[in-house]
Amino acid sequence: MEYSLIHNGTLIDGTGNSPINNAAILIRNNKIEAAGAEDSITLPQTKIRRIDARGGYLLPGFIDSHVHLMANGFRMEHTMYNPLSIFFYNAVSNMNLTINAGVTTVRDAGLADYGVKCAVEQGLILGPRMQISVAPLSITGGHFDFWLKSGFDMKISYPGHPDGVCDGKEGVLKKVREVLRSGADVVKIMATGGVMSANDQPEFSQFTIDELKVIIKEAQNRGIKSMAHAHGVDGIKKAVKAGISSIEHGTYLDKEAIGMIKERDVYLVPTLLVQKINKIHAEEGTIPDYMIDDAIRIVDIHHENMKKAYKAGVTMAMGTDCGVIGHGVNLQELGLLCEIGMKPMEAIMAGTKVSAQLMGLQDIIGTIEPGKLADIIICKTDPISDIGSLGNSENIEVVIKDGELLKDICAV
Numbered sequence: 001m002e003y004s005l006i007h008n009g010t011l012i013d014g015t016g017n018s019p020i021n022n023a024a025i026l027i028r029n030n031k032i033e034a035a036g037a038e039d040s041i042t043l044p045q046t047k048i049r050r051i052d053a054r055g056g057y058l059l060p061g062f063i064d065s066h067v068h069l070m071a072n073g074f075r076m077e078h079t080m081y082n083p084l085s086i087f088f089y090n091a092v093s094n095m096n097l098t099i100n101a102g103v104t105t106v107r108d109a110g111l112a113d114y115g116v117k118c119a120v121e122q123g124l125i126l127g128p129r130m131q132i133s134v135a136p137l138s139i140t141g142g143h144f145d146f147w148l149k150s151g152f153d154m155k156i157s158y159p160g161h162p163d164g165v166c167d168g169k170e171g172v173l174k175k176v177r178e179v180l181r182s183g184a185d186v187v188k189i190m191a192t193g194g195v196m197s198a199n200d201q202p203e204f205s206q207f208t209i210d211e212l213k214v215i216i217k218e219a220q221n222r223g224i225k226s227m228a229h230a231h232g233v234d235g236i237k238k239a240v241k242a243g244i245s246s247i248e249h250g251t252y253l254d255k256e257a258i259g260m261i262k263e264r265d266v267y268l269v270p271t272l273l274v275q276k277i278n279k280i281h282a283e284e285g286t287i288p289d290y291m292i293d294d295a296i297r298i299v300d301i302h303h304e305n306m307k308k309a310y311k312a313g314v315t316m317a318m319g320t321d322c323g324v325i326g327h328g329v330n331l332q333e334l335g336l337l338c339e340i341g342m343k344p345m346e347a348i349m350a351g352t353k354v355s356a357q358l359m360g361l362q363d364i365i366g367t368i369e370p371g372k373l374a375d376i377i378i379c380k381t382d383p384i385s386d387i388g389s390l391g392n393s394e395n396i397e398v399v400i401k402d403g404e405l406l407k408d409i410c411a412v
C-alpha cells in the first residue's frame with residue numbers, strides 16, 4: 001500500500017464548491033482517500049510520499065470531450081504522402097502534449113483505434129485515459145467520406161479501423177456493428193456536413209432520422225452512447241429526436257433546437273477553440289481553399305448561438321477538436337467558455353465534472369473526492385482570477401493520472 005499527500009495548495013475540487021486554502025489530498029495507491037483542509041485530514045501511521053504544491057492550485061485532471069489524437073490537421077494530402085505508421089508515431093507526441101496540458105482523459109471523436117487505447121492502458125506509451133469512437137459514421141458523400149470528385153478515394157481503413165461510410169437502415173446497422181466490433185466506446189455520427197470536408201457544407205443534414213435512430217438504438221442496446229457532429233439546425237434536431245447523447249459544435253442552433261436539447265438532457269460540446277483557430281488560419285490563408293469559406297462564415301454565428309444556448313441553461317461539456325488544430329492547447333477552451341458567459345468555476349466544471357458525466361465516468365473521475373481515481377493537476381496560477389492561464393501548459397506544474405505522477409516540472 002502506497003500513500004501520497006499533496007499539500008500546501010488551494011483545492012478546487014470540480015464539484016463547484018468554493019476553493020479551500022491550505023488544502024491537501026491524500027492518495028492511496030491510485031485512489032483519492034481524503035481531500036480538504038490539510039488539518040482536517042487524518043494521516044495514516046506509515047510512510048507517505050509528499051508532493052509540495054508550493055502554493056499552487058489543485059484541480060481534477062481535465063477531460064477533453066472532443067479530440068482526434070491521431071490527427072494533425074486533417075489534411076487530405078497527409079493521407080496521400082504519409083505511410084499509415086506515421087499517424088501512430090505522431091499520436092505518441094500528440095498524447096504527450098495532451099498530458100502536459102493537464103488533460104488526463106479524452107473522448108476521441110474519430111481515428112484513434114483500439115490499439116492506441118491498449119498501448120496507453122498497458123503503459124507502452126504515455127497518454128490520457130480514453131474513450132474511442134474508432135471510425136465516425138458518414139453517408140456516401142458526407143463529412144467523413146473522403147472520396148473526391150476527381151474519383152480518388154482518400155480514406156484510411158485497415159483491419160482495426162473499418163470504413164465508416166454507410167447508407168440506408170440496413171447499411172447503417174451493419175456499419176455500427178462493425179464499429180462496435182472494432183472496440184468503439186462511443187459511436188460518432190456525422191449528422192451534417194462540416195468545415196474540413198471538400199464535398200459538403202456544414203449547414204446541410206446528412207443521415208435521415210430513421211438511419212440515426214437505427215444507429216443510436218443499436219449502440220444503446222449495448223449501453224453505448226452516441227455523439228453527433230452537427231452544425232446545421234436540421235441535422236441537430238434530427239439527431240436530438242433520434243436520441244443522441246451529445247451534439248458536437250452545434251453552430252446553427254435555434255430556439256427550438258435549444259429547447260429540445262434541454263428537454264432531452266442532451267449535452268452540447270461547443271468546441272469554441274477550433275472555430276477560433278480555423279478562422280485565424282483561414283484569414284492567414286494557411287488552410288486549404290475548400291475550408292476557407294466555411295471557416296470564416298460560421299465562427300461569429302457559432303459564438304452568438306453558443307451564448308444563447310448557455311443563457312438558456314443548456315448543459316455544456318468541454319471539447320476542443322484538438323487534432324483539427326494543434327494538440328496541447330486544450331485548456332484554452334476554458335477561457336472561451338467564459339467569453340460565452342460562463343464563470344471560471346463553471347468552465348472548470350465543464351472540463352471536469354460535466355465532461356465525466358457526459359462520458360458516463362462520473363463515478364470514477366471528474367472531481368477530487370474520496371473514492372475517485374487520483375487524476376489531479378497542480379496549476380501555479382489562480383484559475384478563478386485568471387482562467388486563461390490554464391491554457392498555457394507551462395503553468396501546469398504537476399499532472400497525476402490514476403495515481404501516477406506523469407509530469408512534475410519541479411522534479412530534478
Ligand SMILES: [Zn+2]
Binds near residue numbers: 066067068109321324
Ligand atoms: Zn472533431
